[in-house]
Amino acid sequence: MEALELDSPALEGLRAAGVKLVVPLVSQGELIGLLNLGPRLSEQAYSSDDRKLLDNLAAQAAPAVRVGQLVREQEVEVRQRERLEQELEVARLIQQNFLPKELPDLPGWQVAAFYRPARAVGGDFYDFIELPEERVGIVCGDVTDKGVPAAMVMAATRSVLRATALRLSSPGEVLAQVNDLLCPDIPPKMFVTCLYGVLEPETGRFRYANAGHNVPYVHTDAGVVELRATGMPLGLMPGMAYEEKEAVLEPGESVLLHSDGIAEAHNDRREMFGFPRLARLMENGGGSRLIDLVLTELDGFTGTGWEQEDDITLVALQRSAGAGIVASANGAARVLVEFTVPSEPGNERLVIAQVAEAVQEIDLGDRLERLKTAVAEAAMNAIEHGNQNRPELDVAVSVVASDTELRVRITDQGGDRPIPEAETPDLEAKLEGLQKPRGWGLFLIKNMVDELNVSSDETHHTVELILHLKGDGSAS
Amino acid sequence: MPASRFDASVRRQAGVAIIDLTGEIDAGAEESLNGAYDQAAGDGVGTILLNFGDVDYINSTGIALIVGILAKARKDQRSITACGLADHYREIFEITRLSDFMQIFPDEASAVGDVTLGTTGR
Numbered sequence: 001m002e003a004l005e006l007d008s009p010a011l012e013g014l015r016a017a018g019v020k021l022v023v024p025l026v027s028q029g030e031l032i033g034l035l036n037l038g039p040r041l042s043e044q045a046y047s048s049d050d051r052k053l054l055d056n057l058a059a060q061a062a063p064a065v066r067v068g069q070l071v072r073e074q075e076v077e078v079r080q081r082e083r084l085e086q087e088l089e090v091a092r093l094i095q096q097n098f099l100p101k102e103l104p105d106l107p108g109w110q111v112a113a114f115y116r117p118a119r120a121v122g123g124d125f126y127d128f129i130e131l132p133e134e135r136v137g138i139v140c141g142d143v144t145d146k147g148v149p150a151a152m153v154m155a156a157t158r159s160v161l162r163a164t165a166l167r168l169s170s171p172g173e174v175l176a177q178v179n180d181l182l183c184p185d186i187p188p189k190m191f192v193t194c195l196y197g198v199l200e201p202e203t204g205r206f207r208y209a210n211a212g213h214n215v216p217y218v219h220t221d222a223g224v225v226e227l228r229a230t231g232m233p234l235g236l237m238p239g240m241a242y243e244e245k246e247a248v249l250e251p252g253e254s255v256l257l258h259s260d261g262i263a264e265a266h267n268d269r270r271e272m273f274g275f276p277r278l279a280r281l282m283e284n285g286g287g288s289r290l291i292d293l294v295l296t297e298l299d300g301f302t303g304t305g306w307e308q309e310d311d312i313t314l315v316a317l318q319r320s321a322g323a324g325i326v327a328s329a330n331g332a333a334r335v336l337v338e339f340t341v342p343s344e345p346g347n348e349r350l351v352i353a354q355v356a357e358a359v360q361e362i363d364l365g366d367r368l369e370r371l372k373t374a375v376a377e378a379a380m381n382a383i384e385h386g387n388q389n390r391p392e393l394d395v396a397v398s399v400v401a402s403d404t405e406l407r408v409r410i411t412d413q414g415g416d417r418p419i420p421e422a423e424t425p426d427l428e429a430k431l432e433g434l435q436k437p438r439g440w441g442l443f444l445i446k447n448m449v450d451e452l453n454v455s456s457d458e459t460h461h462t463v464e465l466i467l468h469l470k471g472d473g474s475a476s
Numbered sequence: 477m478p479a480s481r482f483d484a485s486v487r488r489q490a491g492v493a494i495i496d497l498t499g500e501i502d503a504g505a506e507e508s509l510n511g512a513y514d515q516a517a518g519d520g521v522g523t524i525l526l527n528f529g530d531v532d533y534i535n536s537t538g539i540a541l542i543v544g545i546l547a548k549a550r551k552d553q554r555s556i557t558a559c560g561l562a563d564h565y566r567e568i569f570e571i572t573r574l575s576d577f578m579q580i581f582p583d584e585a586s587a588v589g590d591v592t593l594g595t596t597g598r
Contacts, residue, residue: 345503348535369564377536427573430543431550437543440536440572447571 021046023058027066035061087148091121094151098158104128104136106201106317108251108335110287114295114314116261123150123192124259124311125158129165131198137165140257140315141194141213149187157182157192157234171196171209172231172244179211179234179242186235193233195257204249204319209242214263214275217256218247219282221459226279227255254286254318261312262294267302277301285394286318289340321398321411321462333402336361340394341379343387343412348379351397355408358399362406362469371408371467374448377441378410378463381419386412386461401469408465415459422446484512492588493521498530501538513545517552524549525587526578529560539572546577555579559587 001020004011014022014036023035035058040046046054095117103111113126123143131137139161143150157178164177175196182192195216197208208216212233215226231242249255258278265273281293291314298312320335337358341347355375356368364371379395387393396411422442429435446452451466482505483498493516501509516524526542534542549556559581561569569575581587 366563370567373535373564373568380535380537425572427543427577431547431577433547433551437540437547438537440539444536444539444568444571 021051021054023054025058025062025065027062032062032066032069088119088121091146091148091151092117094148094155095121095123095125098155099125100128104130106136106199108320109201110318110320110338112288112291112314112316114291114312116308116312118146118261118308118310118312120146121151122146122261122311123154124261124313125154126257126313126315127158127161129162131165131169134201136199136201137171138197138199138257138315138317139194140216140259140313141192141211142259142311142313143190143192145190149190153186153190153192153235156185157194161194161196165196165198169198170244171198171207172229172242175209175211175231175234175242176240179232179240180238182235183238191233191235197227199249199317204251204253205246206249206255207244207246209244211242214258214260216258217279217282218249219254219256219286220250221252221457224279224282249317249319251319252321254282254290254316256282256286256290257313257315259311259313261308261310262298262314265298265302265306265309265312267306273298273301284392285340287316289394290314290316290318320400321396321409333400336399336401338396338398340396341383342391343383343389343393343395344391345383345389347383347395348376351379351395351410352376355397355399359401359406362401364406364467367467370448371406371465374445374465375408375410377445377448378408378465381441382410382412382414382461382463385417385419386414388414403469405469406467409462410465411460411462413459414461415456417461419454419456419461419463422452482508484508486512486516488519488521490588491521492523492525493517493519494525494527494584494588496527496530500533501531501541502533502535503537505538506541509541509545513548517548517554521554523555523557525584526556526558527560527584528558528562528565529584531560531562531565534565534568539568539574542574546574550577557581557587557590559584 001015001022018038019036020039021037024031025033025035035054099115100113103113115124115126123145125139125141127139129137129139141157143153143157160178160181161174164174168174168177175194192211193213194211195208195213197206199206208227208229209231210229211231215228218225218227227245227247229243229245232240263273263275263278277297278294281297282290284293294314320338337354339354341350352372352375356372359368359371382395383389387395393413398409400407420442422445425439425443426435430437445465449465450468453464453466455462481499482501485496487494487496495512495516513524546556556578558578560583561580566580569580581590
């Protein structure tokens with residue numbers, strides 16, 4: 001150190017600290033440290049032997065020090081990752097805590113919802129708000145950004161929305177108010193897209209407003225229509241107005257609210273799942289069946305090993321095909337069950353099982369077996385003749401009970417093929433081999449139930465089986 | 477189509493060929509039901525008893541299969557009887573008038589006894 005002639009503050013510092021000799025620690029050509037030695041205890045200068053010894057020591061110590069450094073760097077990294085994971089976990093917890101724990105029970109409606117966070121949790125949310133006069137508020141929203149900040153904003157939006165929805169009945173006014181309340185508090189560059197609608201389950205009336213969220217789809221007999229209404233996302237600027245519109249969801253129609261995660265999912269060829277594909281899927285079913293269809297289609301589209309890019313939220317409601325009857329004919333009528341089965345041979349058994357379970361509460365006595373036979377035959381006809389055993393076509397079944405009657409409706413999509421009249425088969429001719437042995441289905445159905453109604457439109461056949469009940473809900 | 481949940485086996489007792497039917501008589505039963513009839517008829521008996529004791533489901537296709545068996549038996553000049561039908565299916569046999577063409581007994585003993593006494597057979 002004394003021999004060095006360098007104008008360096010570092011050198012000055014080392015000298016001041018009493019350092020007499022510096023040995024560089026070099027690993028793989030990289031200086032990773034210095035060995036600083038003070039004066040020898042004997043106060044003599046370091047000899048060339050000493051230096052050689054120190055050189056050897058440095059050569060061996062350097063890799064060891066390097067390993068130590070790497071271990072420490074890694075430890076820091078792990079701690080950082082853990083902190084990030086923990087943060088994601090917190091975001092996930094916030095989000096899950098503020099999503100509905102259960103779905104509303106709306107008479108005459110099938111309600112289904114699905115939420116799956118991406119790994120880096122986005123800010124999706126949905127909500128059902130119980131409102132006065134048996135109305136229900138339906139929310140589907142998405143906070144820009146991810147992680148804890150998005151989750152916090154989501155939680156705040158949800159609370160403000162709930163409180164406002166209970167005070168104001170107009171969806172447009174609700175969004176305007178929520179926007180004004182959020183604006184001062186929301187972090188810069190963050191905003192919330194949100195669809196808010198109010199449904200009257202009994203009439204199917206759906207009033208809605210939209211703060212820049214994806215447009216909901218409704219499946220009607222005329223095809224899939226979009227529920228458009230204009231409005232800016234929440235939290236960008238105060239004083240915004242939100243257009244309010246109204247739709248009436250008729251019996252059998254279904255509506256889908258959805259977040260970006262689904263339509264904007266990419267496959268490994270960088271193609272997008274797309275809105276048209278999502279809209280088309282509406283034609284094959286509503287409610288939970290639709291959600292299953294969408295997820296299956298998405299799996300097929302993205303393939304295995306896909307890492308979900310964004311949160312996925314789906315809210316699907318379907319109005320029962322029998323809902324019209326319920327509303328008009330008898331206030332006391334209830335939908336006992338409503339479901340669909342794919343048109344595969346043998347699936348009439350699924351129909352029998354579900355109908356039998358649904359009517360358990362009604363004491364049908366011997367007539368349960370008769371109903372099961374009629375349901376089996378009607379379901380078989382729907383699967384084989386109406387839907388031509390095409391599994392992609394559904395047979396829809398609804399069971400509605402009032403005090404005086406039990407109605408089972410079985411609908412297929414073979415409206416262009418007429419259902420023949422139920423004739424009494426000519427057994428003698430069949431035994432003589434003059435007629436085919438088949439052709440018992442409709443005859444059996446007719447003899448098993450009190451009334452058999454057949455109706456068709458351009459696309460559907462519906463067979464309605466009716467059992468008359470005594471006033472107390474048991475079999476007559 | 478799910479695997480057939482039907483089985484038919486043939487045995488003889490006191491001059492009667494008995495076909496024991498098990499499970500569900502629907503489209504999936506066609507082959508084994510017709511096979512069992514041919515086997516039973518091969519013995520040259522005058523009466524074939526269909527034992528429905530272990531049958532829990534019959535649909536319209538099943539009815540058509542039974543009509544087919546009855547038609548064959550008529551051609552072969554054999555008589556078909558039935559036993560062990562659950563109340564619901566007995567009612568269906570009446571509604572479809574199958575019971576006009578096959579005598580229905582409550583159980584195997586009465587069906588076999590009837591034949592050995594010689595009151596059945598056309």
